Amino acid sequence: MAGISLILQNNPNVTAINCGTSSPRLGGTVDISAFPNLQQFTCNSNDITAISGYADNSNLRVVQFSRNKITGFIPSLSGLTNLQIFWCQTNQLTGPIPSLSGLTQLRSLLLFNNYLTGSIPAVSGSPLLQDLYVNNQLGATKLTGPIPDLSLNTALLVVHLAQNQLTGSIPALTQLTQLQNFQCQSNQLTGSIPSLSGLTQLQNFFCESNQLTGPIPSLNGLSSLRQFTCQLNQLTGQIPSLSGLNGLTLFRCFSNQLTGFAGGSVSNTLGEFLAHNNQLTSTAVNAILAAFVAAGRTSANGTCVLNLGGTGNAAPTGQGLTDKATLISRGWTVTTN
Amino acid sequence: MIKLYSDQERPDVVQSATNIITNEIEWWMIYDANTLQVIIPPQQCSGETSSPYTMAIADTLEELEQHIQDNGLILPVDLYGSDYPTDNIQ
Numbered sequence: 406m407a408g409i410s411l412i413l414q415n416n417p418n419v420t421a422i423n424c425g426t427s428s429p430r431l432g433g434t435v436d437i438s439a440f441p442n443l444q445q446f447t448c449n450s451n452d453i454t455a456i457s458g459y460a461d462n463s464n465l466r467v468v469q470f471s472r473n474k475i476t477g478f479i480p481s482l483s484g485l486t487n488l489q490i491f492w493c494q495t496n497q498l499t500g501p502i503p504s505l506s507g508l509t510q511l512r513s514l515l516l517f518n519n520y521l522t523g524s525i526p527a528v529s530g531s532p533l534l535q536d537l538y539v540n541n542q543l544g545a546t547k548l549t550g551p552i553p554d555l556s557l558n559t560a561l562l563v564v565h566l567a568q569n570q571l572t573g574s575i576p577a578l579t580q581l582t583q584l585q586n587f588q589c590q591s592n593q594l595t596g597s598i599p600s601l602s603g604l605t606q607l608q609n610f611f612c613e614s615n616q617l618t619g620p621i622p623s624l625n626g627l628s629s630l631r632q633f634t635c636q637l638n639q640l641t642g643q644i645p646s647l648s649g650l651n652g653l654t655l656f657r658c659f660s661n662q663l664t665g666f667a668g669g670s671v672s673n674t675l676g677e678f679l680a681h682n683n684q685l686t687s688t689a690v691n692a693i694l695a696a697f698v699a700a701g702r703t704s705a706n707g708t709c710v711l712n713l714g715g716t717g718n719a720a721p722t723g724q725g726l727t728d729k730a731t732l733i734s735r736g737w738t739v740t741t742n
Numbered sequence: 743m744i745k746l747y748s749d750q751e752r753p754d755v756v757q758s759a760t761n762i763i764t765n766e767i768e769w770w771m772i773y774d775a776n777t778l779q780v781i782i783p784p785q786q787c788s789g790e791t792s793s794p795y796t797m798a799i800a801d802t803l804e805e806l807e808q809h810i811q812d813n814g815l816i817l818p819v820d821l822y823g824s825d826y827p828t829d830n831i832q
Contacts, residue, residue, distance in 0.1 A: 515827070536827065567822065588822060611822065632821065655821075681787050704794065710782060714789020716766055738772055738781065738793035 417442050420464075424448035437462075448473070449492070460484055471495055471515065479503050479516075486510075494518050494538065502539065502548075506530055517541045517565060524550030525571075529557045540565040540588065552589065556580045567591050567611065575599050575612065582606070590614050590634065598622050598635065605629060613637050613657065621645050621658065628652075636660050636679065643667045644680060644689070647696075654708075658683070659715065665689045666696075673700040676708035681715030681740065690718060690741065691725035697737075698728045704736025714740035753800035753809050759793045769806050770799040773815050780810070780817050 419440045424431050424447065431451040437443060438458025445467040446459065453473040459465055460480040468485070469492040478500035482488060488508050492515040501523030502516060511531040515538040525548055528534055537558075542548050551573035552566060561581050566589040574596030575589060584604055588611040597619030598612060608629050613636045620642035621635060632655040640661040647653060648669035656675065660682040666689040671678075680693070690713050697711060711732065713721075720742040721729055732739050756762060757775065764770050765788050772782040775796045784806040791797065800806050810817070 513827070538826075590822075609821075634821075681789065708781065710772075712782075712787065712789070714791070715787045733792045736794050738791065738795060740787060740789040740791040742789050 416440065419443060421445040422447065424451055426450045446470075463487055466490070466510070468492070479521075483507055489513070489533075491515070499544070502526055509533070512536070512560075514538065518543065520544040521548060522546050523548065525553050525566075527553050529554055532557055533560050534558050535560050535562045535583075537561065537563065538565040540567040540569065542569055546570070552576050552594075559583065562586070562606075564588065575617075579603055585609070585629070587611070598640075601627060608632070610634070621663075624650060631655070633657070644685075644693075647671045647675070650675075659712065662717075666692045668692055669696070671696045671700050673702040673706065675700065676702060676706065677710045679710070679712045681712040681718065683715070683718055685713065685718040687719035687722045687725065690721045691723070691728070694721055694725050694728035694732065694741075698731050702735070702737075709735070709737040711737055712740040714742050718742055753798040753805050755809075756797045756799075759791055759795070759797035762791050762797055762799070764788055764791065764799060768799055768801065769803050770797060771806055771810075772797050778813065778815050780815050783817060784810075 420442055421444060434455040435453055436458040437446055442464055443462060444464050447469040449469055450472045453475060455475060456470050459468060461484040463484055463486045465485050466487050467490045471492045472495040475496040475498060479498055482503050486507055487510055489510050490513045494515045495518040498519040498521060502521055504526050505528055508531050510533060512533050513536040517538045517540045519542060521542050525539055539548060548569040548571060552571055555576050559580055561584055563586045568591045571592040571594060575594060577599050579600050579602055582603060583606055585606050586609045590611045591614040594615040594617060598617055598621060600622050604627060606629050607627050609632045611634045613634045615638055617638040617640060621640055624645050630650050631652050634657040636657045636659040638661055640663060643665040644658060644663055646667040646669035651672045653672050653675050655677045657679040659679045663683040693713060702709060729739055729741055766786060769784050769786055771780060771784045772793050772795050773780045781795055784803055798806060798809050
């Protein structure tokens with residue numbers, strides 16, 4: 406099928422192109438160099454195999470070509486000085502992520518589900534950046550190297566880095582006071598989980614399946630937190646207090662080396678708590694069971710799954726056994742040693 | 743307490759599991775036989791489990807995967823992509 410360059414040629418009045426979606430889907434190659442005043446180019450969910458002619462157009466604010474069949478490298482973006490949105494997720498792009506230097510207006514960068522390699526470039530020159538999705542690169546070699554410094558990207562709402570081969574530590578996050586969602590699971594990250602203090606907008610934090618060590622940081626004050634996962638690391642110390650996390654629905658910390666529970670209450674919204682394969686003492690196991698009994702959640706409220714079993718954890722004792730029976734009577738699925 | 747010994751070919755299936763003991767090499771899962779929703783996906787975890795739902799225990803992951811397929815069970819939705827933005831945000 407013909408590309409756009411054969412449909413609309415050399416029209417300086419065109420400032421926006423949206424291919425839409427059609428059946429059959431638009432295929433072939435697209436060259437948009439003939440539209441010097443183009444500000445927005447959107448061509449999502451087609452079968453385009455190549456898009457060219459946009460890398461030097463400083464008028465472009467929006468470039469979206471997600472879910473096509475585009476191969477090859479992402480071109481240099483250095484000429485797109487007004488670029489705000491660049492979406493090319495779910496294609497077959499290879500090679501490195503180009504430098505983002507000079508992209509001072511960039512707000513949304515979505516590159517996930519490709520075959521990109523190399524390191525994540527610096528993003529500190531894009532202080533308006535809200536969405537950074539580079540997760541789930543599909544090749545045998547994925548994104549490598551460290552997570553760049555994010556401390557100047559105070560507008561960030563979402564950071565998706567999962568399922569790559571990133572190394573080094575998770576950078577400081579406390580400056581990102583708008584952050585809602587941070588995902589870095591399934592990488593090769595080391596060091597400790599950084600402080601999450603002050604991240605009152607944070608809803609999801611996923612860092613499982615890395616090589617993280619040290620304690621789980623305090624979750625005090627994270628009033629928006631809904632899901633927290635840190636399983637399959639090498640974390641030590643206590644499960645932190647979950648008091649005040651009134652919207653928390655899911656907490657997974659299994660397969661670490663955690664020994665205790667800081668105590669306090671849990672919300673009756675918390676319906677999945679997985680802490681198996683740790684080194685929890687019977688005191689910790691009993692305290693967790695007691696907290697869930699006190700919360701009063703039943704299967705009428707939704708999911709009720711509590712796992713404190715597995716290798717390493719102690720069995721409940723005394724009142725802990727009674728509390729386990731109470732939870733089961735309320736419709737919980739409970740595993741202990 | 744009940745100790746179940748899985749056979750070689752198909753999982754043991756227990757409705758309203760009560761004090762089911764598994765070891766660290768057995769695979770098990772929990773699902774709602776009415777809605778077919780899988781509540782706990784296949785895993786290996788030793789311990790003693792009670793649940794109002796159905797528990798399937800097998801020697802291998804493949805047996806449980808076959809059980810999921812044979813019974814039309816529905817695995818839980820992936821946590822991780824739920825906030826992906828939609829197209830055409832302009």
